[in-house]
Amino acid sequence: MTFQELKDLLTKPIGAPKAVDVSSSSVAATPQPRNRALTDVVGVELGSADSRGCPAVRLVKKRDQWVVKSVGFVPPPNGNLPASWKELGNQPTWSLPSDFAAPYAALAVNSAEQVVRQTTKESLTEGGKPLVFGAPNSRDGLRFVVENLGESSFVLESGLPEFQVLWLSRLLPEGRRPTAASVQTAPAAMLATLAEQSQFNAADGNAAALFVTGASTYFVGYRSGKPVLFREFPGVGGLVKMRAALATGFGMEEKMLDEVLDDTLIDPTPILSPIVNPVLRQLELSLDYLKSRLGVSVDKVFLMGLSSGTRHWIKMSEDMLNVKLVAPDLFEGMDVSSCIASGNDALLRRSHQFMMAYGAARAAMEVAE
Amino acid sequence: MSAKAIHLNLLLESERLSSSPVRPKVILPVAAGVLLVAMLLWWVFLLLQGRLDGSEVANLRAEVAATDKLYAEACKLKDAMGAAEAELNQCKGYLNARRAWGETLAAVATTMPDGIQLAMIEIPEPGRQNLNPPPGVKLPPLLGPTNELEAVTFRIAGKTAREAYVFDFLDAVKVTPAFTNNLLVSRKTGERGEASPRMHQFGQDKTTDEGGNRAIVFDVEYLTTGRRFAP
Numbered sequence: 001m002t003f004q005e006l007k008d009l010l011t012k013p014i015g016a017p018k019a020v021d022v023s024s025s026s027v028a029a030t031p032q033p034r035n036r037a038l039t040d041v042v043g044v045e046l047g048s049a050d051s052r053g054c055p056a057v058r059l060v061k062k063r064d065q066w067v068v069k070s071v072g073f074v075p076p077p078n079g080n081l082p083a084s085w086k087e088l089g090n091q092p093t094w095s096l097p098s099d100f101a102a103p104y105a106a107l108a109v110n111s112a113e114q115v116v117r118q119t120t121k122e123s124l125t126e127g128g129k130p131l132v133f134g135a136p137n138s139r140d141g142l143r144f145v146v147e148n149l150g151e152s153s154f155v156l157e158s159g160l161p162e163f164q165v166l167w168l169s170r171l172l173p174e175g176r177r178p179t180a181a182s183v184q185t186a187p188a189a190m191l192a193t194l195a196e197q198s199q200f201n202a203a204d205g206n207a208a209a210l211f212v213t214g215a216s217t218y219f220v221g222y223r224s225g226k227p228v229l230f231r232e233f234p235g236v237g238g239l240v241k242m243r244a245a246l247a248t249g250f251g252m253e254e255k256m257l258d259e260v261l262d263d264t265l266i267d268p269t270p271i272l273s274p275i276v277n278p279v280l281r282q283l284e285l286s287l288d289y290l291k292s293r294l295g296v297s298v299d300k301v302f303l304m305g306l307s308s309g310t311r312h313w314i315k316m317s318e319d320m321l322n323v324k325l326v327a328p329d330l331f332e333g334m335d336v337s338s339c340i341a342s343g344n345d346a347l348l349r350r351s352h353q354f355m356m357a358y359g360a361a362r363a364a365m366e367v368a369e
Numbered sequence: 370m371s372a373k374a375i376h377l378n379l380l381l382e383s384e385r386l387s388s389s390p391v392r393p394k395v396i397l398p399v400a401a402g403v404l405l406v407a408m409l410l411w412w413v414f415l416l417l418q419g420r421l422d423g424s425e426v427a428n429l430r431a432e433v434a435a436t437d438k439l440y441a442e443a444c445k446l447k448d449a450m451g452a453a454e455a456e457l458n459q460c461k462g463y464l465n466a467r468r469a470w471g472e473t474l475a476a477v478a479t480t481m482p483d484g485i486q487l488a489m490i491e492i493p494e495p496g497r498q499n500l501n502p503p504p505g506v507k508l509p510p511l512l513g514p515t516n517e518l519e520a521v522t523f524r525i526a527g528k529t530a531r532e533a534y535v536f537d538f539l540d541a542v543k544v545t546p547a548f549t550n551n552l553l554v555s556r557k558t559g560e561r562g563e564a565s566p567r568m569h570q571f572g573q574d575k576t577t578d579e580g581g582n583r584a585i586v587f588d589v590e591y592l593t594t595g596r597r598f599a600p
Contacts, residue, residue, distance in 0.1 A: 103388045136379055145377040158377040165379050174386035175395065183380040192374035205372045225372030363376040 043361030047110030104181035106364035108189035108356040150228035158188035182364035192363035212305035261309030307350035462598030476547030526588035552591040565592035
């Protein structure tokens with residue numbers, strides 16, 4: 001560290017963060033690879049609709065073995081994600097329980113102002129500013145990251161308002177475990193959930209996945225492990241809408257839905273069909289596009305994000321589309337002994353409720369090239 | 370083998386905070402502060418130590434000064450004591466150096482033949498000492514002996530008609546304890562000093578009596594063992 005760097009470090013103001021202009025070439029000129037892989041990260045999903053709190057997964061990499069050290073729901077921070085620059089002054093700090101006190105945290109954020117979409121490079125380079133892949137860019141107060149979708153002209157854009165990223169970067173205070181090492185939108189975080197799946201890797205990374213999140217349902221097509229197609233199903237909604245509809249249909253509280261949906265004696269198909277059918281129709285269109293336009297042919301689709309009732313979805317998909325849906329265990333092949341020892345095996349059985357949190361942690365632990 | 374996970378991280382490296390409680394921007398000021406406080410404490414300690422040492426030095430100096438005074442007084446007293454002791458020893462010396470002449474003088478009366486007429490019995494005073502006065506300066510002579518041993522002589526002179534009376538007397542002196550205890554009655558010259566007795570005069574008198582006879586005069590001096598002025 002040079003003297004100037006040391007001086008800058010010591011004179012860096014602590015307090016309300018200033019807006020960072022990442023648009024200058026000196027800041028965003030080159031991607032910012034991490035030289036050393038993180039081996040102990042807690043992934044947390046902020047803004048989930050779960051009344052139990054924020055889903056959290058502490059993931060540890062020990063040599064070649066993945067260890068799920070803790071899973072659970074942590075109390076949310078004492079403050080909401082700001083909706084404007086004015087609200088940035090109210091910066092809360094957040095402490096996670098000791099079970100989740102890893103050195104670093106990866107945050108998967110559900111924000112009403114988030115941008116996650118497939119778009120074109122041309123639309124992002126309007127105004128002549130160079131686009132940097134794999135590192136934050138800035139446009140009109142939005143901080144976004146761009147990733148190529150295969151060899152097409154399409155790119156995947158994921159972004160949050162600048163003030164929200166700053167708020168999130170200071171949420172976990174310095175000098176205390178954990179501090180934020182990664183901030184992603186929740187839909188971007190979910191893309192990493194398949195990386196350790198044996199069926200995914202057995203297909204050489206050629207797969208399709210249906211991600212059912214709280215707010216939306218997404219279709220992602222992968223080729224050689226990388227996304228080549230990203231679609232948000234229009235008009236379908238997500239788990240919040242689905243579960244509300246199911247609760248109304250069954251005439252019961254939402255918290256009882258998991259048991260009902262997993263009950264083999266109850267056939268929820270009549271109530272489930274109006275919810276699932278639109279998804280399956282969109283799935284069919286997406287699979288056709290994936291195969292005909294992008295040349296990716298899959299024999300199964302990964303169903304991600306459902307904590308219950310997956311067998312009904314699988315059956316309905318086979319019946320309607322003759323498409324095999326598989327809902328893998330999120331922590332397949334990982335050491336979950338410490339979670340079992342802590343008495344969290346019930347949570348492990350519904351592992352998909354931690355999809356965003358796990359995806360965020362897994363993505364943050366990826367070694368940059 | 371696992372696939373590569375896509376990571377769309379919106380956080381800049383510069384926005385990443387350290388979870389370690391030990392951070393340079395905390396540790397360095399703290400360390401500087403601690404160092405400063407430690408230095409200040411050290412200086413205060415040295416200051417106090419210096420003052421303490423100073424007061425100790427002052428106390429020691431006062432003690433030394435007091436000791437000097439006492440020492441001077443002690444020296445003075447010692448000198449006075451030495452002088453007094455010397456005076457005392459001198460007095461003792463004189464006391465011890467006294468010679469008893471009573472027996473000897475009584476023996477003269479009993480051993481002196483009748484034919485001798487005593488003219489003189491003398492115990493001469495020792496010569497006055499004049500201890501090397503500076504040239505041109507006449508100092509009064511000092512009294513008292515300058516040596517521990519003072520030579521004392523016994524001189525007897527008289528007249529007689531016959532020489533034999535003198536020889537009788539001299540022989541009587543040789544054998545009479547009252548003389549031999551005090552006088553060196555038969556020492557020859559060369560024998561540790563002068564001879565004793567030493568005859569100053571022994572012969573006819575220059576003058577004659579009424580009948581025209583000349584008497585025989587004698588003057589003999591005996592050495593003694595001297596006076597020893599030892600305390």
